[in-house]
Amino acid sequence: MTATDVDPWESSTLADCRKLATEMIGRQTQFDEAFFICDLHDVEYKCRLWRQSMPGIVPYYAVKSNPDPLLCRVLFTNGVKFDCSNQREIKFVLENVPGAKGSDMVISNTAKCVKDIAFSFEIGATLMTVDSVEELVKIVPFRERARILIRLQSSERTSEITFNRKFGADNDTILKILIKCKELDLNVVGTHFHVGLGFVSPLIYDESIELSRAVFDIAKEMGFTMNILNIGGSFPGGVRRRKQFSEVAAVVQRSLERNFPTGCGVTVIAEPGQFFSTSAWILCTKVVAVKDTSIDKTHNPGAASDLRARLSRMQRRHLKLNKLGESHSQEEVADAAVGGIVAKEHHVVLARNVFLNESRSNVIPRAALPYLDLHFYRVGKDEEIPDIGDGGTDSKTVLWGATCNPIDHILEWGHLVDFKCNEWILIDNMGTYSRAFQCGFNGFGIPPVHYIGHGARKEA
Numbered sequence: 001m002t003a004t005d006v007d008p009w010e011s012s013t014l015a016d017c018r019k020l021a022t023e024m025i026g027r028q029t030q031f032d033e034a035f036f037i038c039d040l041h042d043v044e045y046k047c048r049l050w051r052q053s054m055p056g057i058v059p060y061y062a063v064k065s066n067p068d069p070l071l072c073r074v075l076f077t078n079g080v081k082f083d084c085s086n087q088r089e090i091k092f093v094l095e096n097v098p099g100a101k102g103s104d105m106v107i108s109n110t111a112k113c114v115k116d117i118a119f120s121f122e123i124g125a126t127l128m129t130v131d132s133v134e135e136l137v138k139i140v141p142f143r144e145r146a147r148i149l150i151r152l153q154s155s156e157r158t159s160e161i162t163f164n165r166k167f168g169a170d171n172d173t174i175l176k177i178l179i180k181c182k183e184l185d186l187n188v189v190g191t192h193f194h195v196g197l198g199f200v201s202p203l204i205y206d207e208s209i210e211l212s213r214a215v216f217d218i219a220k221e222m223g224f225t226m227n228i229l230n231i232g233g234s235f236p237g238g239v240r241r242r243k244q245f246s247e248v249a250a251v252v253q254r255s256l257e258r259n260f261p262t263g264c265g266v267t268v269i270a271e272p273g274q275f276f277s278t279s280a281w282i283l284c285t286k287v288v289a290v291k292d293t294s295i296d297k298t299h300n301p302g303a304a305s306d307l308r309a310r311l312s313r314m315q316r317r318h319l320k321l322n323k324l325g326e327s328h329s330q331e332e333v334a335d336a337a338v339g340g341i342v343a344k345e346h347h348v349v350l351a352r353n354v355f356l357n358e359s360r361s362n363v364i365p366r367a368a369l370p371y372l373d374l375h376f377y378r379v380g381k382d383e384e385i386p387d388i389g390d391g392g393t394d395s396k397t398v399l400w401g402a403t404c405n406p407i408d409h410i411l412e413w414g415h416l417v418d419f420k421c422n423e424w425i426l427i428d429n430m431g432t433y434s435r436a437f438q439c440g441f442n443g444f445g446i447p448p449v450h451y452i453g454h455g456a457r458k459e460a
């Protein structure tokens with residue numbers, strides 16, 4: 001086994017992050033804001049893993065998954081280019097990544113603003129995708145330099161989140177685009193697809209590459225010379241997803257050998273977002289409140305939800321107690337207690353509600369959360385918080401986000417976890433579609449980032 005075979009999360013990354021988190025929390029006991037730690041070593045590792053597993057495929061990092069300046073610099077230093085959507089993302093790359101140029105970008109938005117198209121050409125970003133005849137008209141003024149990729153409807157078999165409903169040309173539209181490009185004298189250079197999110201079968205890459213081959217063949221018959229195949233994103237990048245990534249890489253390699261063999265003159269590119277941005281980031285967040293919902297098992301175990309019955313029962317008991325207190329001795333009170341009037345209650349916690357100082361309305365992923373396989377760790381302890389299922393009881397632990405938004409619910413464990421107020425929790429796999437949505441909703445602020453690894457000092 002070589003050094004690069006070791007998954008850094010199984011070696012040192014989590015340990016490094018935990019060490020820094022412990023130091024930071026210890027330094028400032030009144031420290032109340034959540035913060036991120038980004039391990040740039042992990043980003044470098046991902047670049048090596050890509051080169052090994054996807055030889056010859058040029059990665060264009062989907063900036064939208066985590067627009068972080070240092071992350072982008074480390075990627076660019078390691079040969080990664082950029083997938084940008086619009087003028088702001090392009091400017092972000094130009095301003096934050098020394099050396100990056102328009103020619104290092106693919107503009108993969110199929111519904112572009114006219115101004116953004118002009119800006120792209122101004123700075124030399126000439127490779128862009130379309131999925132409609134209408135979009136072509138906007139590109140005509142730049143026809144000398146434009147290099148067009150047709151976005152196809154990919155195979156989304158087994159994908160949970162579809163892109164095809166919003167993006168991608170169906171077979172009919174592909175033909176119309178090719179015909180229109182002939183008519184307008186536009187340069188079509190290849191195809192593009194995105195397999196969707198949350199897929200189970202990696203074969204959808206093969207099916208989409210095969211479809212691309214068919215389009216290349218038709219385009220050739222029509223007199224176009226296509227030479228760029230863009231296989232999009234969705235490559236798994238989570239801490240525990242290395243095996244799944246390897247399976248995808250194997251399927252892609254085999255499919256390319258069959259459909260676009262070496263020497264066929266086609267450059268293959270991809271747009272990985274989550275692959276590069278997921279695993280390098282952990283969020284350090286604090287438990288700010290713990291609130292138990294419990295029932296009184298002794299008196300009426302089955303009727304926990306019948307609040308009215310419970311209230312009237314308690315009222316009767318309080319009346320009795322008050323009367324005893326007024327007119328009887330302590331002994332009589334004790335006798336009454338033994339007699340069952342005020343039997344010692346046996347509390348059963350049904351739900352432990354745990355509130356963090358971060359939220360799904362800010363940096364904890366919203367739409368992507370179910371697909372990210374987040375794990376939770378306690379600062380200072382080595383083990384993660386296990387999901388041991390229902391633990392044989394009806395009790396559960398509910399993790400809530402900080403905001404007053406009632407749907408700001410993070411997840412549930414089917415058992416009671418002994419969370420304590422003020423303790424710190426680390427969440428892994430937190431780099432993708434997380435900070436990208438941060439907005440400071442409800443006054444909870446934007447978590448700062450602390451970096452580990454090469455280039456970490458450049459920020460200052």
Ligand SMILES: *Cc1c(COP(=O)(O)O)cnc(C)c1O
Pocket residue numbers: 062064065083108109194232233234235271272273274275
């Ligand atoms: C978001 C996006 C990507 C990146 O997807 P990941 O699932 O994060 O890899 C790539 N290409 C396009 C066109 C996208 O919209």
